[in-house]
Amino acid sequence: MVKGLFVERDVISDQEEADLIHFFDNPSPFPDWKISQSGRRKQDFGPKRNFKKKKVKPADFPHMPKVFEPLFCKVSKEVSQCTASIPYSIAEVSVLEYTSENMSNFDPHIDDTWLWGDRIAGVNLLEDCVMTFVDSNGNVVDAFLPRRCLFLMSSDCRSIWMHGIRPENIKGRRVSITMRELSDEIKQDLAVAAPLLEAARSFV
Numbered sequence: 001m002v003k004g005l006f007v008e009r010d011v012i013s014d015q016e017e018a019d020l021i022h023f024f025d026n027p028s029p030f031p032d033w034k035i036s037q038s039g040r041r042k043q044d045f046g047p048k049r050n051f052k053k054k055k056v057k058p059a060d061f062p063h064m065p066k067v068f069e070p071l072f073c074k075v076s077k078e079v080s081q082c083t084a085s086i087p088y089s090i091a092e093v094s095v096l097e098y099t100s101e102n103m104s105n106f107d108p109h110i111d112d113t114w115l116w117g118d119r120i121a122g123v124n125l126l127e128d129c130v131m132t133f134v135d136s137n138g139n140v141v142d143a144f145l146p147r148r149c150l151f152l153m154s155s156d157c158r159s160i161w162m163h164g165i166r167p168e169n170i171k172g173r174r175v176s177i178t179m180r181e182l183s184d185e186i187k188q189d190l191a192v193a194a195p196l197l198e199a200a201r202s203f204v
């Protein structure tokens, strides 16, 4: 199937899911939902980056919301356990909202590899979903993501397969939380990496 894809059920409890959704719908002092592409809305937490210029630095308000603290703990532990106990330090979080009403979707893509590391972790909230993986030979694999699961894309799943979400696989309202680590290239540049990781560990 897709090497490097892990799905773990019920990593998030009903209460944690409710707390996270409540926060995203009332994020003050963090910014509210923003309209994004393909019928999605988004909220981003993490560094300021310019992918074209390959520049990255902490955001002006670099903290992470307090509601992420237990989530980071759990996700870091699970991801590390799946990948030879290599520590997983979350540097960035992107939250996406998909609705059937807006026919939200995500075209197949590979996440940036200059800034983000081998492991991309996701949490699936409010609805079950199907993520579609496509490789360059035209192979297509649909992966079922149950509500409140944690999924991890690493190795081939991260770098060879593209991932996307078809509009017909969105029922009602789905919210995803994607958590990314820094790439090895960025991690090696301590002057750049240290302030970013420090910021991602400061919860307010």
Ligand SMILES: O=C(O)CCC(=O)C(=O)O
Residues within 6 Å of the ligand: 094, 096, 106, 111, 122, 163, 165, 176, 177, 178
């Ligand atoms: O919604 C998801 O779970 C995936 C989001 C995604 O692929 C991305 O933000 O790069």
Ligand SMILES: [Fe+2]
Residues within 6 Å of the ligand: 109, 110, 111, 163
């Ligand atoms: Fe992605």
